[in-house]
Structures are given as structure tokens and as C-alpha cells.
Amino acid sequence: MGTVLDFLCLQAFKKIMMKNMYWLLMVFAFAKANSQQTLNPLVTIDQDAQKHWVDSVYSSLSQEERIGQLFMVDLFSNKEAAHVNKVRKLVEQQKIGGIIFSKGGPLQQAHLTNELQSKSKTPLMIAMDAEWGLAMRLDSVYAFPWNMTLGAARTSTSSYEVGKRIGEHCKRLGVHINFAPDVDINTNPDNPIIGNRSFGENKENVTQKSYAFMNGMQSTGTLACAKHFPGHGDTDQDSHKTLPTVDFTAARIDSIELYPYRRLINHGLASVMVAHLNIPSLESRSGYPTSISKKVVTDLLIDKLKFEGLIFTDALNMKGASNFSKPGDIDLAAFKAGNDVLLISEDIPTAIAKINAAIKTGEITKERLEVSVRKILMAKYKVGLHQYVPIDTEHLVADLHTEEDDMVYESAMEQAITLLKNEKKILPIKNLETKRIAYVHLGDDSGAVFLKELNKYANVDQIITDDLNTMLEMLSDYNTVIIGAHRSNETPWKSYKLTAKELNWLTEISKKHRVIFDAFVNPYMLSQLKATAPMEAILMSYQNSDWSQQISAQMIFGARAIKGRLPVSAGKFDVGDGLQLDGISRLSYGDTPASVGMKAAILAKIDSVARYTIENKGAPGMQILVARKGKVIFDKTYGGHTYGKDDPVSSTDLYDIASVTKILATLPLVMELVDRKVISLNEPLSKLNAKLAHTNKSDIKLKEMLSHYARLQAWIPFYKYTLDSLDSTPLKEYYSTTRSDIYPIEVADHFYASTMVKDTIFNRIANSELLDKLNYKYSDLPYYILKNYLESHYKKNLDELTQDHFYQSMGMTHTTYLPLKKFPKNKIAPTENDQTFRRQQIRGYVHDQGAAMQGGIGGHAGLFSTANDVAKMMQMYLQKGFYGGKTYFKSETFDKFNHRYFAGDQVRRGIGLDKPALDSVGNTCNCTSDSSFGHSGFTGAFTWADPKEELVYVFLSNRVYPDADNRFLISKNIRTNIQQIIYDSIIQ
Incomplete structure (x- = not known):
């Protein structure tokens, strides 16, 4: 029996002439890649069976249905019936290829997935934007640390484990592709859309963490998607609202922004998402989005970087794209540029009609369509859609919030939290008999978990007043002051900056007391610190989650070692800064039984x-x-x-x-x-x-x-x-x-x-x-x-x-x-x-x-x-x-x-x-x-x-x-x- 490569060569040879040789080569390349690689090295794909299934499905589709496979529509499981009905019609009438789920709940999403899969002629590829877990979009599910937090670890172990658990959650919910990891190298502190979503500013660190995250996720059979190609890390505008400009030379982009893509592409990356950016050095047409640029998608990503996986546009309803052209036109341009999957089109029927018309006039060849559709079908086979099984909703919510998730989160935070200053070795706090410790809260979010955890080690009194002079007077009885800056952990886009009042309080308290400053915020906050604020210790705890607060408090008292390093530069601190500090054998708390070789189910x-x-x-x-x-x-x-x-x-x-x-x-x-x-x-x-x-x-x-x-x-x-x-x-x-x-x-x-x-x-x-x-x-x-x-x-x-x-x-x-x-x-x-x-x-x-x-x-x-x-x-x-x-x-x-x-x-x-x-x-x-x-x-x-x-x-x-x-x-x-x-x- 022939190979996939043999089959595709024969079919392509019969259909196309020399002017279509580029797309023939693309068919060859993707077929070869899929005949040699599997998503999970522990699982072997039967290449003959895969070929047979792809051929069978492809031949069963009309040209309009093949075009429908290119589209992935968004669905909110918490929206009104009219919204869901619209998607039902697209599945039944336009024969779309996939769905990207957004806001809602896991049970609602599972029921909708089962229903729509039963209505679809070809199994749907289900996607989510779940960079830090399903909680990025859904309620009642687990939220893992943000990439910036993972980027603070000295090793990539936690990135792999987080990626793996997110992949397992996706599989449990019937999600086949997760639009992660974000491999943007965030070199701009004012970036409004990336920030915490990036692993940091150092290209080597970002690449190592992204590679580990990708491997972890793809080991579960969930497709990874590196984004936002060619690089959204050094922008100060949000492509959801406008078309950001990246005004760097092609050489700089090649050296920095494209660095992680090369390694991931060479090691089995399943897909890439192309951003809506204006990059004059890559696309000479003024204000022309990268997502519809052949120079960026085909010439750079496919030809130069030799990427053979699926290529997704970023959402086509984002202003960075939708402002450029009418619905339908943008889809056609994106497909012509070399994209395989057109994400969240604003008008799918119109887009299908325009692509179909372009094929009929010869503007697009049938072979070009065949390349993308076969790539999509081969990916569907890889994720198991040739043997589709409905989602089992029993224990679904419990399965998406497990002890293993806690263990992974705990370990990730323990690896990340970073000590930046420790004058006179104030940390870890020893000789408790000589200490009178106060806690002062700054920020707009709760520090209750932090304070409770501190009090497991010593008497720590919270001092509360709205007046600075009163505060200083009340602190006069204490010889150690812990100041916690707590910003909301709800999303990574919340402002990390302290107010002028908070900065002043931090400075004035530090002048009169031995201060341990613990920041549960984005590390860019450090650029606000003044040289006149002489804190003895500075801890960067990155997020205001319960785990972060608990573990950071334990580190202050030496129950855990401190290991992290800064993933970005901020103020007087440079990327990579971080003092390592051993623990001093105090009890730690909140650990999962599994972390010490015990079974929670039995302890229950x-x-x-x-x-x-x-x-x-x-x-x-x-x-x-x-x-x-x-x-x-x-x-x-x-x-x-x-x-x-x-x-x-x-x-x-x-x-x-x-x-x-x-x-x-x-x-x-x-x-x-x-x-x-x-x-x-x-x-x-x-x-x-x-x-x-x-x-x-x-x-x-x-x-x-x-x-x-x-x-x-x-x-x-x-x-x-x-x-x-x-x-x-x-x-x-x-x-x-x-x-x-x-x-x-x-x-x-x-x-x-x-x-x-x-x-x-x-x-x-x-x-x-x-x-x-x-x-x-x-x-x-x-x-x-x-x-x-x-x-x-x-x-x-x-x-x-x-x-x-x-x-x-x-x-x-x-x-x-x-x-x-x-x-x-x-x-x-x-x-x-x-x-x-x-x-x-x-x-x-x-x-x-x-x-x-x-x-x-x-x-x-x-x-x-x-x-x-x-x-x-x-x-x-x-x-x-x-x-x-x-x-x-x-x-x-x-x-x-x-x-x-x-x-x-x-x-x-x-x-x-x-x-x-x-x-x-x-x-x-x-x-x-x-x-x-x-x-x-x-x-x-x-x-x-x-x-x-x-x-x-x-x-x-x-x-x-x-x-x-x-x-x-x-x-x-x-x-x-x-x-x-x-x-x-x-x-x-």
C-alpha cells in the first residue's frame, strides 16, 4: 500500500501544471511532515488509516463544503438562544470546520459541543483561547499561573507541567486545539495586550518556556498554537481595537521576535496564529495587516521558516483586521495570503461565496484549497476526530479542578517567586522572640490569605488607617513591617501600577522602619519604586492568587526556599535578577497530599x-x-x-x-x-x-x-x-x-x-x-x-x-x-x-x-x-x-x-x-x-x-x-x- 506522500503526489500531478508547482510542493511537505511526526510521541498514528480517512472525508465534500472547513466560528455558551441558533445554522448549512468557544461554563459548553458535533457532517475541530487554562474563558474551572509568572522560574519544568495539565483539561472538555503558548517577547512595559501573557523579554527564556509548554500540552494530544506571529511583544496598542505598528527592521525581527518560532517549528509545533500588525519592514503596503500579507504568511512563515503546520488568522472581527476591509473581502485576502483557518469571520456565508467565486475564476486554484483542507482533516485525525466520542459530562466540573492541578500550581509559584533585595539578611525572618511584626496592605485586592498565612508563623498585626501620620505612629511599636501590594488577579490585563498615595506611604514607612515589601503584581511595577524608599527586602510574587499569597508568606519565614528570577527588566532591576535563599526548616502549608506521596481520596x-x-x-x-x-x-x-x-x-x-x-x-x-x-x-x-x-x-x-x-x-x-x-x-x-x-x-x-x-x-x-x-x-x-x-x-x-x-x-x-x-x-x-x-x-x-x-x-x-x-x-x-x-x-x-x-x-x-x-x-x-x-x-x-x-x-x-x-x-x-x-x- 502506498504512502500518503505517494498518493498526494499522484493526485496533484494529474490536477496541476507548472504554474501551480508551489502548492504542489506544499502538499508534498505537509504530507511528509505528517507521515513522520505524531503529536504525542507515546502514541503512534496509523498512517494508512489516516490517509484513508482523510481521502474519504475529502472526497465526500463538495467544493462549498471544503471551503466551509476553513472557517472557525466563535460561540459563547452563556449567550442567548439567538446566538446559539446562528452557530447551529452555520454548522448545518455552511458545513464549517470548527468552533472556538468563548465565555460560559464547562457543562453548557460540553452539551453544546455534543449537540453540534451530532449535527455536523464532518467532525468539528473545537478550539479555545486558554493560555492559562480554561478559566481564561469559562467559570467553574481551574486558572493556572500566567506566562510571566512561569517565565520567572529558573527551569522549564513548571511550564511543561502547566502546559500538560491545560492540555488534559482541554481533552476532557472536548477541546482539540488551544491557542497557546503566547511566544511574544514582551520588550515593551506599556504593551496593553500582551504583558503577563508573555514569558518575558529574554528570547532564550521565552523560547525555553514556550517549548516546554508546547511539549506538555501536545503530549496530551491537544494541538498547540504559537502566537502572535511575527511578534506582538513590542507594541503599545491593542490589535483588538486598532492596527498596531511594529516599526523594527526585518533584521531585528528575525533576531528577536522570530527566535522562538524557529525552535518550536523545528520540534513539532502544530499551528501558528498570525497577528493583525502593521510592520513596514515586512510588508511595504502602508497599514496592511500581517494576517493578510502573503509576504508574511507565505514568504516568511511558510517559505523561509519552513512551517508545515496549520496556520490560523487571529480573530477577523478584531479592529486590526475588520477596519481594513469588508466582511468576506478580508477572509479572501487572508486565505490568499496562505492562512489555512479563518478565525471568527464576521460573515461566513459571504466569505465562502467569495472564495468559491475566486476559485471558479482561477484567482485561487483548487489545489490551494486542497492543501488547507487536507491539512485541517489530517489535524482532525490526529486529535481523534476520526473516532469521535461525545463528552462525558459526569464529574466534568470536578475533573477540571483536581488535586494534581493544585500541585502543579503550587510548584509553579514556588519556582517563580523572586527575591530582589535582602539587606542585612532580613529574610527569612528568624529569632521570632525578638520580632514585633506588623502588616500594611496596599492595593485594590484582598491580602487576607497572605495575612492569615503569616500568622501561622508569628503574631502579625494588620495596621489599618487612612492617615499616614496615624499609620506611622501606630507602627512605632513594631520593629518589622511587611507591606503587601495586592492588585486584582482577575485578569492579566489589570493595571499593575501603585497609586501616588501608595508609593508615598511605601517610601515614608520605609524611611522609619525595617520593611519587607511583597508585590503581588506584574513585575513592571518595580519601575515605580523610588530610590528614596529604602526597603530592606523586596519580594516579587507576580500574582495575587491564594497560592501566591500562601507560598510567599511561607518564604518570608523560611518554610520554603526562594528560587525565582525576573523575567523582565523594570526600573533598577534587570532581567534575570533574583537572589536564591534556602529555607530554614519550618513547616509549610497548603501543600497537596500528592506532593508528599499521599492520596487525598484516602485522607478524605x-x-x-x-x-x-x-x-x-x-x-x-x-x-x-x-x-x-x-x-x-x-x-x-x-x-x-x-x-x-x-x-x-x-x-x-x-x-x-x-x-x-x-x-x-x-x-x-x-x-x-x-x-x-x-x-x-x-x-x-x-x-x-x-x-x-x-x-x-x-x-x-x-x-x-x-x-x-x-x-x-x-x-x-x-x-x-x-x-x-x-x-x-x-x-x-x-x-x-x-x-x-x-x-x-x-x-x-x-x-x-x-x-x-x-x-x-x-x-x-x-x-x-x-x-x-x-x-x-x-x-x-x-x-x-x-x-x-x-x-x-x-x-x-x-x-x-x-x-x-x-x-x-x-x-x-x-x-x-x-x-x-x-x-x-x-x-x-x-x-x-x-x-x-x-x-x-x-x-x-x-x-x-x-x-x-x-x-x-x-x-x-x-x-x-x-x-x-x-x-x-x-x-x-x-x-x-x-x-x-x-x-x-x-x-x-x-x-x-x-x-x-x-x-x-x-x-x-x-x-x-x-x-x-x-x-x-x-x-x-x-x-x-x-x-x-x-x-x-x-x-x-x-x-x-x-x-x-x-x-x-x-x-x-x-x-x-x-x-x-x-x-x-x-x-x-x-x-x-x-x-x-x-x-x-x-x-x-
């Missing part, structure tokens, strides 16, 4: 377990967080503070974490002292406290005590000794309803204890009997002893010590003892309605009675926190003492504590850290590694970290509301069942 099962727990009153609400490889990939809240519906849990609400206090407060302070060799794990208790020197606890070693292998009592009900033996009411010698010098210790609301209570507690511990037999017995008593030691050693209370040594520098802004001194009551989840001791609902006061009797500050309980803050400490442990650029203790010190010293005696515990059970039944899901560790708390708290899987899990709840006898979480294994789901989601 946590929702069902949480709802089941709340419905069965296992707990009113909860916070659940999962982090892997330093990235928080699951962070949700459920339910309310109570079982009502008016107090939903937020991520910044505080929970009483009960015994988790042990590993978040006491234990890190002990680790620090062991690391500094102030004490050792073999230290006897007599050395820690002289009052224990002559007791039965004198020789117990720290290692034994913290392993719960020291014969200590599990607990002592201290509070019971302070109640009346007859009616269990608090004895007046110990308690009062009013504070005084005699009763200074606040136990609960209007409930104060005398100073003798603390001494009584320690004396009871010192004099308590040891258990008869040495075996594993979990006990709270070690942490009373250690609290006493730590406060004595440092001459500060445990609340101050934890803040000074860990919480402030780690950004644990919502972790504290005595939360009512810092937070409103409605931000704290209530615990038990205590009717045995304090006779009141407990909210904002520690639930544990022993800690309460110590004024709310216990070594074993008393801490309130959020899942986010607990995760920070667990991540620091996972990193063996390092977090946020600071080493708190050496890795070998942590290893000493994360070790079972008495495993041979069936003691599962490490030093203070809980460890997985030694047998098959235990405190975890039995899926954790032996190196894992964590702790649980009586109120419903649970946290676990696994070095092997680089995993952190936090579960906080108030399961003791309103009754501490509620054992639903425990009996139903809720916390460990969720842990099992987390491990099940890990991709093996």
Missing part, C-alpha cells in the same frame, strides 16, 4: 470518622492536622466548642492538651539541660531536689522515672484531701471565692487556693509509698518533681521558661499556660462541667485538678494549644532539635530520649516520649515504625511523629465536654483509626 475518609464522632457525641469538635516531609497537607477543623451550632471550631481556637503538656513543656526543657550537660539521664532524684534526698525516691534515676519504670504511684488525688469528707465541698482553709494574700492561687473562676496547697502537693509526693513491684506504671508524679526542679534551677515559672526557651522563637503563638490572660474565652474550647471539685463549667482553666491546684501551671498538664502549634514542636522533634534556623539541642540528645531503655522489661516508653506498643495491641494504629513517638492527653488530645515516614499527626478535641466519663474516643479507637487512615494514604 477522616471527614467521615470526624462526623461519626461528633454525631455520636464522642466530642463536640476537633482539630486534625497531618504533615509529611515538613509540609502540612491536611489541616481541618470539625464541629463546635459545644454540641450547639453557634460556635464552630477554627484552627486558631485553643484546646486543653492535658498530658501532651509533658512533651511540649517539661520534656524539651529537660532535653535542653541534658544537652548542655547540666544534668544526665542517670541523675538521681536526690540531686534534683534535696527534699527527696532522704526519701524512698532518693536513688531513682531520671532515666527510670521518665520511662515510668520507678515504682511511682500513677497519680495522687491531691484535690480530694482538700474537700470536706462528708459532703465533698472545698474546705475553707484551702479555698476562697475571692483572691487575697492568703488565697492567691487562681484555680478556676472565682475559686482561689491558699499557698499551703502547693507545699502540700510536693510533700505528699515525697512521702508517698512506692509500688511493691517494679514494672511499667504510667505516672504523672515525675512531672511534678521536674516542674519543681526546673523552676528552682531557672528561678522562673514553667510558663515563662517554655515561652522564653521554645514557644516564642518557634512561633508557637497559640501555646500557653493560663490562656485567659492572652485570649478571649470564646477562643478556648470548654472542658468538663466539674461537679466534684470546682462546681462549675471549666473553660480557659486547666481541666486537671493537680495542675489547677498549682495555679494552672503544671509540668504534667495545664498547657493549651492548637494543632498547628503542637505540630511545630513535633516537627522540631522529627528534625532532632532543629527548627526555624535554630538548634535547640543536638540530634544525639534527642536520640537518647527517643530510645527504650527498658524494653526487655516490657516498658514501651522512651524518656518522656510514648512509643508504640511492644506487642500487637497498643496505643497506636500498629502501623507506625519503631522509631515513632508521641503522647496522648486525657481531654482528647493525641499527637504522634514518625521519623521513618517523616510524618506528624495531631488530634485535639474536648471529649470531656460536658462529662469526663465520656470514653467514646477511646472505646472506638477514633484517634488511632484516623492514624490508620493516614498511613493507608501513603503511596507505597
